[in-house]
Amino acid sequence: MHPEDRINVEEANNEFYRALESGKLELMESVWAHEEWVKCVHPGWGLITGWQRVKDSWARIFESGQKMRASPTEVTVRELGDLAWVTCTENITVFSEENFDTAQAAATNLFLKRDERWLMIHHHASAIPMIVSEDATDTIQ
Amino acid sequence: MHPEDRINVEEANNEFYRALESGKLELMESVWAHEEWVKCVHPGWGLITGWQRVKDSWARIFESGQKMRASPTEVTVRELGDLAWVTCTENITVFSEENFDTAQAAATNLFLKRDERWLMIHHHASAIPMIVSEDATDTIQ
Numbered sequence: 297m298h299p300e301d302r303i304n305v306e307e308a309n310n311e312f313y314r315a316l317e318s319g320k321l322e323l324m325e326s327v328w329a330h331e332e333w334v335k336c337v338h339p340g341w342g343l344i345t346g347w348q349r350v351k352d353s354w355a356r357i358f359e360s361g362q363k364m365r366a367s368p369t370e371v372t373v374r375e376l377g378d379l380a381w382v383t384c385t386e387n388i389t390v391f392s393e394e395n396f397d398t399a400q401a402a403a404t405n406l407f408l409k410r411d412e413r414w415l416m417i418h419h420h421a422s423a424i425p426m427i428v429s430e431d432a433t434d435t436i437q
Numbered sequence: 438m439h440p441e442d443r444i445n446v447e448e449a450n451n452e453f454y455r456a457l458e459s460g461k462l463e464l465m466e467s468v469w470a471h472e473e474w475v476k477c478v479h480p481g482w483g484l485i486t487g488w489q490r491v492k493d494s495w496a497r498i499f500e501s502g503q504k505m506r507a508s509p510t511e512v513t514v515r516e517l518g519d520l521a522w523v524t525c526t527e528n529i530t531v532f533s534e535e536n537f538d539t540a541q542a543a544a545t546n547l548f549l550k551r552d553e554r555w556l557m558i559h560h561h562a563s564a565i566p567m568i569v570s571e572d573a574t575d576t577i578q
Contacts, residue, residue: 420545422563
């Protein structure tokens with residue numbers, strides 16, 4: 297894989313997680329290809345097909361207005377021609393007024409290169425059950 | 438997409454589910470590319486990388502020897518060059534002596550064309566919560 301492409305795919309992947317954190321639908325819109333065949337699976341959801349439905353699902357997720365941190369780790373990028381597939385672990389923290397919840401998900405993200413930009417065409421995320429140690433706390437001290 | 442390729446990818450996807458049903462590791466072996474970078478996410482598991490680890494995970498799943506039916510529905514196939522991505526709903530039934538359990542999962546499967554064969558290089562499956570109606574039963578009458 298061309299090193300520059302690799303960096304660009306990783307950047308597109310990071311941009312997706314920044315859009316997720318932002319809670320702004322317009323940022324999510326700029327990350328995705330607006331095609332009727334794009335697909336999305338949120339943790340615990342079934343398969344969603346088509347940009348309009350995918351967009352609606354993000355709108356529903358963003359509806360709550362909850363502050364969220366979402367950072368990808370263990371990111372791997374592979375590419376063949378104009379198609380790239382990324383895997384990563386999503387580290388999600390959702391903040392409420394006094395508490396926060398953390399969760400991890402495994403993600404498969406596909407990107408298509410179009411006019412020198414890598415656009416998301418597929419997102420599949422699924423929860424990874426966490427083993428919480430006894431001295432862990434979910435309350436901000 | 439060339440119609441023949443589409444059929445071949447769909448056949449490779451079906452072959453994967455037949456391998457899953459068979460519980461035979463050698464069938465699962467013949468479906469996958471044996472590369473150190475292939476990836477697999479089983480429902481509720483984290484990301485597994487590399488053929489050896491992926492193979493070990495299937496061995497662990499097959500260990501129980503439980504009879505299983507696994508049929509893909511809502512199959513969609515897309516392809517770009519030598520890479521194809523398939524989405525489907527997995528309809529899983531696991532049989533025990535007197536009962537059976539059914540479950541659905543959303544799946545993303547990637548295949549790479551090599552020497553005219555489409556080999557699995559990525560499998561991501563995640564449970565879809567089922568809404569069970571009151572008169573449903575999981576006991577064979």
